[in-house]
Amino acid sequence: MSQYKPPGNLLVSRRDSPQRPLVVRFLFALGAVATLAVSAAHAQTNTFEEIEKQAQALSMRPFQPLDRQIPDVAAKLSYSEYRAIAFDRDxxxxxxxxxxxxxxxxxxxxxxxxxxxxxxVGRNGTIQPLAYSSQLFKVTEGNGKVPKVSPDYGFAGMRLLYEFPYPRSWEELVVFQGASYFRFPAPGQIFGLSARGIAINTADKKAPEEFPAFSQLWVVEPEEGAKEVTVYALLDGPSVTGAYQFLIRPLARTTEAEVKATLFFRQQSERVGYAPITSMFWFGENNYRKFPDYRPEVHDSDGLLILDSYGTRIWRPLQTVTKDLVDVFSLPKSPQGFGLLQRDREYSSSVDIRAIYHRRPSLWVEPIGDWNDGSIVLWQIPTVDEYHDNIVAYWMPKTPPKAGEKHTIRYRLTSTAQDPPGVSTEGQVKATYIMSSYGRKDEYIVMVDFAWNGGSPAPFAEGEVPGVDITVDNAKVLSHTVDPNPDGKSWRLFTDVKFPSENMNAVLRYRLKGPKGWNSEEWTYTFVPQE
Incomplete structure (x- = not known):
């Protein structure tokens, strides 16, 4: 399998294995034209309800894969050649x-x-399918030419640009390309993790993973002065079809997308994942296995945060694994939110001036309405590089939808460089460190740093340290201490953990507690070998 590394900060999106087709991460300058490329066909406004009808009708017919027939000259383009074919911005x-x-x-x-x-979709309700023309594209680097293709060649996806305040000007707002993947950075960030429309049989050993695709996209022309835009999508896959609505809002410090989806299931799948997020983690500060790399950390995201219906915050750091690792967090009610975050935003953590990992966005999911009971699933996949997505998180309903059923789900996505909206930062986990105890392979020192409330240790008195709740499965904590860190902003929980053997598979849960019901985040970690 070929692997491509984008130069500079050009791009970001990956996945691999026979069930995880490779998606190397790009950010290309491609586009569409209003006058040359729009066909003359018109239709009545294709509302979300009408797209729902299309999806329902589609679900009653056998699945037909998307047209993948392209000439050799297009299929054999190298990464650099493809990247050079840019849409004419004018x-x-x-x-x-x-x-x-x-x-x-x-x-x-x-x-x-x-x-x-x-x-x-025009303001007057007309629909104009976008027609392909070679005049829409140009080659920006080298001596190559845009491949000659048929007039009905079509497109591989699209992106929206937005006129942000100076000096940012016109920048990417959202990209739809590859299956049901879409991605949008927060202000001041670059592309990193991706969202997906749906996950089917993801992290399921009994059935192959499916990748339903957005086969059609509709963009509604906004009013002048509008600061939000609506995109519709028609989803089609072997097990499911669906109608999607995305209301996308670029804000001062975040980018939001309010998503509504109506899904029609052709057949029952073993696992259905709503609001899936895909990211990359190679290694971080919690690694005791070291790689021959000059950078201390390499990741788009460094942890999964869950805010359950009772207000409990669960932080699950990501980690290097040698085998697929699946964590399932069962919840009796739908969560208030969950997401994959990039908490460590210090340049010194990656010292990478090209990939710029300290400027990768976090993505936070907030359910709208009651999702009932279910689980948040975290799937971590082994990797030996930074070019492939190897992290997936999603919401899995307790009861899988059956064939012929219709399901509707709504949620809000927030792409941000800040802490997720509405989530307390008191006692937030700041870092996880792991090292072998005197070289042993069945005993490790695990240290977790928990933040104070700003620069104050309140509600603790001077010199007072928090109490500790520790729960372990398949391991034993031999000792623990809590000490203030020299930074004057956090505590360090130091634990000595003994495992039954070198092939450990243990779950650790730590939490600090204090007066007046004060609790830190709950740190949870599945301890498995890194080498």
Missing amino acids: KAIWNNTNLKFRIEAFFRGFLYPEKIQINL
């Missing part, structure tokens, strides 16, 4: 208007052969 949709949004499309080729239909 021909972007809405380029000659006062709107704060622009639309550009992606060329079909390289790792993206699927043909996606893009539709423009």
Whole structure:
């Protein structure tokens, strides 16, 4: 399997294995045109309800994969050649208007052969399918040419640009490309982790993973001065079809997407994952296994945060694994939120001036309405590089949808460089460190740093330290202490943990506690070998 490393900070998106097709991470400058590329066909407004009807009708027919037929000249493009085929920015949709949004499309080729239909919904209710033209693209580097293809060639996806305040100007707001993947950075961040429309049989050993795709996209023309835009999508896959609505809002410090999906199941799947997030973790501060790399840490995300219905905060650091590791957090009620976060934002943690890992966004999911009981699933996959996504988190309903059933789900996604909205930061886990105890392979020192409330240890008196709740499965904590760190902003919980053997598989749960019901986050970790 070929692997490609994007130069500089150009891109970000991966996944691999026979059930995890490779998606190397790019950010390309491709687009669409308002006058040249729009066909003359018109139709009545295709509302979300009408797209629901399309999805329902589609679910009653056998699944037909997307058209992947592309000429060899497009299929054999190298990473650099494909990256050089850029959409002509001067021909972007809405380029000659006062709107704060622009639309550009992606060329079909390289790792993206699927043909996606893009539709423009006018304010007057007309629908204009976007037609392919070679005049929409240009080659920005080298002496290559845009491959000659048929007039009905179509596109591989699209992106929206937004006119952010100076000096940022026109930057990517959201990208839809590859299966049901979409990604949007927070202000001041670059592309990192991705969201997906749905996960089917993800982290299931009994059935192969499916990757349903957005086969059609609709973009609604906003009013002048509008600071949000609506995108619709039609999902199709072997087990499920669906209608999606994305209300996307670029804000001063975050980017939000309110998602509504109506799903129709062709057949029952072993596992269905709602609001899935895909990311990358290679190694971090919690590694005792060291890699021959100059960087201390390499990851797009460093932990999973869960805020359950009772207000309990659970922090699950990501880790290096040698085998697939699946954690399932069962909840009696739908959570208030969950997400994959990049908490460590110090440049000194990665010292990478090209990949810029300290500027990768966090993604937070907030259910809208009652999701009932279910579980949050975290799947960590072994990796030996930074070029492939190897982390997946999603919500799994307790009862899988049956064939013929219709399900509706709503949630809000927030892409941010800050702490998730509405989540307390008192007693927040700041770092996890692990080392062998005197070289032993069945005993380790595990240290966890918990933050104070700002620069104050309140509600603790001077010199007072918190109490500790420790729960372990398949291990024994031989000793523990809590001490203030020299930074004057956190405590360190030091534990000496003994495992039954070198092939440990133990769950550790730590939490600090104090007066007046004060509790830190609950740190939880599945301890398995890193080598």
